[in-house]
Amino acid sequence: xxxxxxxxxxxxxxxxxxxxxxxxxxxxxxxxxxxxxxxxxxxxxxxxxxxxxxxxxxxxxxxxxxxxxxxxxxxxxxxxxxxxxxxxxxxxxxxxxxxxxxxxxxxxxxx
Numbered sequence: 683x684x685x686x687x688x689x690x691x692x693x694x695x696x697x698x699x700x701x702x703x704x705x706x707x708x709x710x711x712x713x714x715x716x717x718x719x720x721x722x723x724x725x726x727x728x729x730x731x732x733x734x735x736x737x738x739x740x741x742x743x744x745x746x747x748x749x750x751x752x753x754x755x756x757x758x759x760x761x762x763x764x765x766x767x768x769x770x771x772x773x774x775x776x777x778x779x780x781x782x783x784x785x786x787x788x789x790x791x792x793x
Contacts, residue, residue: 685737691737695712713733727744728741
């Protein structure tokens with residue numbers, strides 16, 4: 683699981699009003715950023731994610747044995763990828779970010 687905070691914990695993505703998340707226009711850009719993460723490493727896949735006013739929680743998995751998952755092994759690449767989307771003034775990466783590595787062969791679908 684990875685958590686990506688907005689810079690200075692600004693509430694760029696919206697507000698919680700009456701227990702419901704009211705999303706902003708920037709949230710659409712956050713969705714685009716999130717969904718394009720696998721473009722930086724073809725060993726990765728995305729799991730579920732949730733956008734909160736000042737951060738995103740999400741699951742990033744890897745296919746195979748994780749021997750060459752360059753984006754996961756080099757967090758600075760993930761941070762640099764935000765610059766492609768001009769988010770350098772929005773995102774704030776935390777040193778404690780953790781990414782769960784899941785072998786696709788071990789995944790079980792429950793119906």
